[in-house]
Amino acid sequence: MPGQVSIHPALDGGVKAGQANFGGGTLVCACADRPVKVAIKGNIAHNHACGCTKCWKPKGAAFSVVAVTPHENVTVLENGDKLKIIDPDAMIRRHACKECGVHMYGPVERDHAFKGLDFIHPERFQESGWPEPTFAAFVSSIIESGTPPSAMAGVRGRLNELGVTPYDCLNPTLMDVIATWVAKKAGTLKEA
Template sequence: MSFNLHPLINNGITAGSSSFSGGKLSCHCKASPVTVSLTSNIAHNHACGCSKCWKPSGAIFSIVGVVPRSALSVASGESKLYIVDKDAVIQRHACKECGVHMFGRIEVDHAFHGLDFVHVELSKEKGWQEVQFAAFVSSVVEQGLVAPEEADKVRQQLKGLGLSTYDALSPGLMDAIAAFVAKKNGVLRESKL
């Protein structure tokens, strides 16, 4: 059985370009779409199974990467944006008309403050960083998108694409969060490397 992971990866992963320098994202509105300009490529691009990220219809994962906050600006349609969940750490700004999440921003003290979360599938430009890993894979079971006995089949399909699978974020990102918390708590040990 093959799962509809996401249209960008169902048939394989397309490599990005290290020299790619950004582009525009547009919501799905035919008339007066919200557009967001990015002046850099993304980083940490991944398939995300969490319940908060916007997913295309029928897909069980979103594809989301990050850019520095300074690299993102709303080019048009800003009045159409609203925050999906004001209590969430990531303030996801979505179009009021079509529902597409245009970007997520962290406004609180957090390891990822200063990074904006984006879905580059909303861009016509090619060259964005390819998907690097899959995160929050077990969340697709929690949401009822996949039966518990099928979770390993989803992981195998992702691994068949060359993606490591995690039930949180990748180890490097989890280490960044842990280091942020340790520093905040005054217990960060200095590295001897």
């Protein structure tokens, strides 16, 4: 539809179901010359559309598509010399190609419920079949990127049509993981 906000090129035409047993593959940046290649071993988890202002998004997209994988499943295969950390102080230390800007992987290294996980953009897999996004996080944050507040009802409606439930934080499962981690650290929860 004309005037409709582009959610993400991988989602705008409809969400394609992935394979439950996806075995991983190779993420490739957008460079034609000496692209950065990163191997991901095994399946990915918690794939979602993200509206935050930190994640890499394709040109014109309001959302990124992002998932996680254990850090030990991430290996830079080619042209790692082209990678730079976008913000060394951020919780997610996003490693991006210095030439094309695509974020290739982002480890969580500091003390956090997500420590040991790397955030990746599965649409950069050269292989197909990666698990589809199942929710949208930080939806209201797209206003910070320039989406007019008046468009938000339409954006949330479109996400629901796509089967990607919108949240203005993370989905309930991930919020429970974070709250459980915080409660255990504080000693208010002994067992989960």
